[in-house]
Amino acid sequence: KAGVTQTPRYLIKTRGQQVTLSCSPISGHRSVSWYQQTPGQGLQFLFEYFSETQRNKGNFPGRFSGRQFSNSRSEMNVSTLELGDSALYLCASSLSPASYEQYFGPGTRLTVT
Amino acid sequence: AQSVTQLGSHVSVSEGALVLLRCNYSSSVPPYLFWYVQYPNQGLQLLLKYTSAATLVKGINGFEAEFKKSETSFHLTKPSAHMSDAAEYFCAVSSRGGADGLTFGKGTHLIIQP
Numbered sequence: 001k002a003g004v005t006q007t008p009r010y011l012i013k014t015r016g017q018q019v020t021l022s023c024s025p026i027s028g029h030r031s032v033s034w035y036q037q038t039p040g041q042g043l044q045f046l047f048e049y050f051s052e053t054q055r056n057k058g059n060f061p062g063r064f065s066g067r068q069f070s071n072s073r074s075e076m077n078v079s080t081l082e083l084g085d086s087a088l089y090l091c092a093s094s095l096s097p098a099s100y101e102q103y104f105g106p107g108t109r110l111t112v113t
Numbered sequence: 114a115q116s117v118t119q120l121g122s123h124v125s126v127s128e129g130a131l132v133l134l135r136c137n138y139s140s141s142v143p144p145y146l147f148w149y150v151q152y153p154n155q156g157l158q159l160l161l162k163y164t165s166a167a168t169l170v171k172g173i174n175g176f177e178a179e180f181k182k183s184e185t186s187f188h189l190t191k192p193s194a195h196m197s198d199a200a201e202y203f204c205a206v207s208s209r210g211g212a213d214g215l216t217f218g219k220g221t222h223l224i225i226q227p
Contacts (some may be wrong), residue, residue: 004156033214043203045214056214090156092215100145100164100207102215104156 002027004093004105012111018079021108025072025093031055032074033102034066037088046089049074050097078110086112115140115206119218127226132191134221136178136204139185145207146187147215148178152200160202163187174198199225 005024013019025032034046045058049068066076072093078085088109092102120135138144145164149157161172168180178189187204204218 035214035217042219043205043215043217045216048214058214092157100147101159101162103159104149106154106156 004091004103006089006091006105006108008108009106010109010111012113013081014113015081015083017081018077019081019110020075020077021089021091021110023074023076023091023093023105025074025091026103029093029095029103030072031094031097032068032072033092033094034074034076035090035092036060037090037107038086043090046076048097055097081112083112086110115144115208115216117204117206117216117218119202119204119221121221122219123222123224125224125226126194128196129193132176132189132194132198132223134189134202134204134223136187136189136218137185138187138204138206140206140208142208146178146180147205147207148172148176148187148189149203149205149217150200151203151220157203160189194223194225196225196227199223 007022031050033048037043048056052068063079068074088107090107091105094102116139118137147162148160151157161170163170163180171177176191201220203220205215207215
């Protein structure tokens with residue numbers, strides 16, 4: 001069974017631009033969560049989607065948004081990029097929100113210049 | 114609210130020695146607890162999980178962890194370290210139902226000395 005895939009793996013953007021990251025969960029998994037990983041703040045929960053609905057959201061500004069499609073694939077969008085948005089963005093999938101096991105993708109490394 | 118504290122940002126052990134990575138948690142409800150490992154330029158891999166069954170949990174690659182409610186701890190151990198164990202290790206807590214996603218500790222970088 002294929003794992004969680006994330007595209008692109010690396011991305012360089014300029015301050016003020018916007019970016020969209022994509023995540024394809026493990027086949028059969030319907031819940032997708034996003035996390036931001038930085039050296040200073042560590043791993044932080046961004047949001048979770050299930051059945052095309054945002055179920056939970058972490059403490060991030062409204063510039064961070066996401067969506068989930070009917071095939072469970074998810075995208076996250078960051079608008080008006082800031083230097084501090086440079087991070088590794090990790091996607092994780094699970095069978096459902098009640099399923100405690102999350103499987104992580106390799107991440108997208110975003111660099112904002 | 115929930116939180117995780119990992120004691121020691123770096124831990125160095127000799128190959129063949131005992132590995133002990135410490136994790137203490139805070140949770141207002143009975144938690145689920147996890148240990149993940151991250152190798153350079155990769156995502157997180159689940160090592161093991163505690164979900165209120167046996168308090169001693171065995172995971173992959175010879176790792177195990179013991180849930181101690183009285184100490185609010187979930188320390189990770191491995192009897193004999195191998196060079197391939199060198200990586201970043203994260204302890205995480207989730208409330209049942211996962212209302213706030215996974216809350217991670219800051220991570221512990223495990224260094225294996227030959």
